[in-house]
Amino acid sequence: VRFKDSLAEDLQSADLIISHAGAGSCLETLEKGKPLIVVINDKLMDNHQLELAKQLHRDGYVLYCNCSTLVETLQSMDLSTLKPFPPGQPEKFASFLDKVFGFQ
Amino acid sequence: TGGHTTEILRLLSCLSESYSPRHYVLADSDKMSEAKIRSFEQKRAETFSKSQFTLDRIPRSREVRQSWISSVLTTLYSILYSLPLTYKRKPDLILCNGPGTCVPICISAFLLGLLRIKRTIIVYVESICRVETLSLSGKILYYFSDYFIVQWPDLKKKYPKSVYLGRIV
Numbered sequence: 001v002r003f004k005d006s007l008a009e010d011l012q013s014a015d016l017i018i019s020h021a022g023a024g025s026c027l028e029t030l031e032k033g034k035p036l037i038v039v040i041n042d043k044l045m046d047n048h049q050l051e052l053a054k055q056l057h058r059d060g061y062v063l064y065c066n067c068s069t070l071v072e073t074l075q076s077m078d079l080s081t082l083k084p085f086p087p088g089q090p091e092k093f094a095s096f097l098d099k100v101f102g103f104q
Numbered sequence: 105t106g107g108h109t110t111e112i113l114r115l116l117s118c119l120s121e122s123y124s125p126r127h128y129v130l131a132d133s134d135k136m137s138e139a140k141i142r143s144f145e146q147k148r149a150e151t152f153s154k155s156q157f158t159l160d161r162i163p164r165s166r167e168v169r170q171s172w173i174s175s176v177l178t179t180l181y182s183i184l185y186s187l188p189l190t191y192k193r194k195p196d197l198i199l200c201n202g203p204g205t206c207v208p209i210c211i212s213a214f215l216l217g218l219l220r221i222k223r224t225i226i227v228y229v230e231s232i233c234r235v236e237t238l239s240l241s242g243k244i245l246y247y248f249s250d251y252f253i254v255q256w257p258d259l260k261k262k263y264p265k266s267v268y269l270g271r272i273v
Contacts, residue, residue: 024110048233048239051233051236052235088114088232090115090118090272091271092272093118094120097119097123100123100227103122103197
């Protein structure tokens, strides 16, 4: 098994990403504005990581399939249906905490 | 660990220097988070020269899929281990986002609060991975935290005492 410290370079130069449902992988890809197909491992159905992949799919940010339907998905996909992923807003968290402590 | 560290550093990214010094607590088995934290703090020191932080390690409270009974024992051990650390730091705020490591720290702070030694505000932010269900840490700390923040509306509905600010990482 090969490991890299960071996939950032590979993500940047790719046109399409096919990934497992790990949150880090999904978010890193979406933040780079790359189209993403998430492949679900049917044998890990209990895995809570599915929750995020399903929600991202419901919201129209990713395509979604399992190992056996991957080829069909690749053949029939329309990437233009994917919506751009808005970044998270840590500034809202900072404002919230500032209010809790009375900082301006 | 891993994803939790990335998320918590993003949460810290917009905080002012009022939130200083920062005391990071890691599991003793965590090899990768220290580098991420040092890198974050190094960048921060470029903007805020008086920026301060510390790093402590505690025994990991629970391994993935560890049995219930042994988890209770290892968590109790971690709570006892955390008490002197929390007593020494006496934090005004504990910010955590779900790794098992945070439960003993929060419980130790809660106990110090009951004993009137130090009142710490506990803010828990559930991971962005949690859309429909809470993590085990979340289920426990929902009752011990002062503010419990969720990042998806379904969880706000299920846990009405939680705070929903949208996606914050």
